[in-house]
Amino acid sequence: MLRAALPLLGLPLAGAGATEEPTQEPGSPGEPPPGLALFRWQWHEVEAPYLVALWILVASLAKIVFHLSRKVTSLVPESCLLILLGLVLGGIVLAVAKKAEYQLEPGTFFLFLLPPIVLDSGYFMPSRLFFDNLGAILTYAVVGTLWNAFTTGAALWGLQQAGLVAPRVQAGLLDFLLFGSLISAVDPVAVLAVFEEVHVNETLFIIVFGESLLNDAVTVVLYKVCNSFVEMGSANVQATDYLKGVASLFVVSLGGAAVGLVFAFLLALTTRFTKRVRIIEPLLVFLLAYAAYLTAEMASLSAILAVTMCGLGCKKYVEANISHKSRTAVKYTMKTLASCAETIIFMLLGISAVDSSKWAWDSGLVLGTLFFILFFRALGVVLQTWVLNQFRLVPLDKIDQVVMSYGGLRGAVAFALVILLDRTKIPAKDYFVATTIVVVFFTVIVQGLTIKPLVKWLKVKRSEHHKPTLNQELHEHTFDHILAAVEDVVGHHGYHYWRDRWEQFDKKYLSQLLMRRSAYRIRDQIWDVYYRLNIRDAISFVDQGGHVLSSTGLTLPSMPSRNSVAETSVTNLLRESGSGACLDLQVIDTVRSGRDREDAVMHHLLCGGLYKPRYRYKASCSRHFISEDAQERQDKEVFQQNMKRRLESFKSTKHNICFTKSKPRPRKAGRKKKDGMANTEATNGKPPRDLGFQDTAAVILTVESEEEEDSDSSETEKEDDEGIIFVARATSEVLQEGKVSGLNCGTDCAP
């Protein structure tokens, strides 16, 4: 640990020694030894870890201070503040110690600071969205990065030939290409930090973010290839070397992904067996993911890809296998580590900029680079989007393209890579360092600051300016809800052959292998359970219906969809003896943003009151906010009301059994009461109400299955009397519909 911390400190050990006086030692030669010392100052022993802890503490305190002011954080993204803080701190250290310390060391960065962030992103990446847009992501990541690298490098070289770059910058075409390759990569840390604040639609977010993650492979390859070309000397490069370069791109990326998947498999498999040793589950997750990173790094493959794939691949099985508490522990720890790492990175970036011995300024190079990266990125995005739109279901429109080109932020990765350059081989290193610093600062600060207003302005520009009437407002919401609902019915992304095949494969083989047997079995049985539940309990549950649903103890369950039941940790199946609802389900954590408008009085009231439709606006992978918010509250309310209504409709039709001609209904096990009812035929000529007992029963059971366990399994025992009363009550409704008096049936229907 000490050894590991050394790179973080770099030189400062010596510096610390210089500034912190060795007066800690109480003894100096002339004095007699003081006997048993009551108090000794052992600075050198704790120095390294203490400094590390101190840095992290400073970073956390900084975050606290920033968030004290709401206004500031709404305008300025945190990353900017942190960089500026770093600048200030660096200035202080420089002034005090007369030498720059605490740099962003590439070793520390790549080994300790980057992995938590990438792991966090990979683990919480919405995988369905990711794979739906994989084509676009890969295009931008591979083609886009290559395009950026080559054009920027070539343009800079052209600039030099044109004489705008001072000749003291000794760099040839290869050097510029190398520089182009490291400066052109969009940085995941910076992108995530800024996009969290800007609420863009989730497709856009996943494309930009996915691109920033996947372009690591391309960057690594380009960097290494160009580096080795430079070292070999441009004269010695042969044709086979170019081919090898291209081949290495595939090797690095696919190899990295493969390593990640192997570790994901291992992780899922190990967690299958941790039933008795729950306490090590979070540890396993982190260890194996980190091991994936290190293994890929060791083999010179793309480590970021490895960790991303590991997180993406293992999530489903791990979540099914580990306990609820472990899941929470993993989530919080990951977010904490990632957040902490991000803070430190930005701060160190700020600090490192201050050390002027490391860089040399050339205006032509700097300005040229800034202009070119913006220009070529925009151009590249436009061209690629045009091509992609021919194939995409949902095309990317102009605003998306603007956000994408403007949101291509560079960050610490570029900086770390430029520091790694060898000055002997690349004499222009200092100039490159200065340029990189400026570019990173510019993109993070300027682009980060302005992207939010830009997006707002663009959106406002699109929408019309008219004061909406009450009607329009209400109906607009209605339409949005309708659209959202129909989209859900249709299934947004249509039917994908390969996804279906994958899911079948997964269900048959992978899940059986990797998921704990109990979790796997339960997944299938949930759906059968509807028909096995004792109807008696269903009815008694209905009578409790109102009470249950209004209890505030309800948490929003995760909706079991056939393919994502891994989210549910079922503590108890609906048993055949039917003590009712006992599924313990997990709260979804999502952070969404809503629309906001201002109007007077009724508008205000209406706006404030209307439920927000599900726009595609979502800050997923949010690092800073894990808590519940308005959207979840809304979901809860709507859900409760919907369920209440469904139960009501069930109630009002339940008694119809007595009045309907008994149609032969398929027999199912355990439905004793229902059969009894169906047989009593106090009929009239009216055809059965078509809501269908079966259907509504299942509705109830849907509800039941989504209740939390502690909500009254004990209360499902009900008095038999209630059944009669219940029917009698319902009778009046029935009478209105002109049916035969229910009293007749009342006695017959008594349970």
Next chain:
Amino acid sequence: MGSRSSHAARIPDVDSIRRETGFSQASLLRLYHRFRALDWNEKGYLSRVDLQQIGALAVNPLGDRIIDSFFPDGSLHLDFPGFVRVLARFRPVDDEDNRNRDPKEPEPLNSRMNKLRFAFQLYDLDRDGKISRQEMLQVLRLMVGVQVTEEQLESIADRTVQEADEDGDGAVSFLEFAKSLEKMNIEQKMSIRILK
């Protein structure tokens, strides 16, 4: 996927559906697969429960009403043509469609008027062709959070009906409804792009 064309043959009455709804072959196929996926126990039709399984509908305030709109006239079973007929309303409006259309033929299902009619039916539960104040109040109750009180809701309902009601009968007819929304870009708001 070259096997697509053979799948199309499996859809019953595919040609008449295509003519009626205007969907392309690919979209129809996509919808058919979705229909089959929703019908998980392979009954050949959908019931309300199948649609209720879609989790996201349970947190949509209008979810149940939309489900009901798939089952017109209280029927229990939804077959594929019926499924597609409802979804046809949400097809994006093609300008070429309108130009080439024979004016004597009935309006295509996804015309602006038909889209509005679909929305109107969601409000007008008793199908009398008017949205009464009571029905407006019911919709408001669905769509507004619990922090708004009943009295406030009633006054909002009153105002809303008043605003749209031109002939003073205390209810909003379909034409009045359409008129109050003439500025809204219905074609865009009620279209799902992937259904071409």
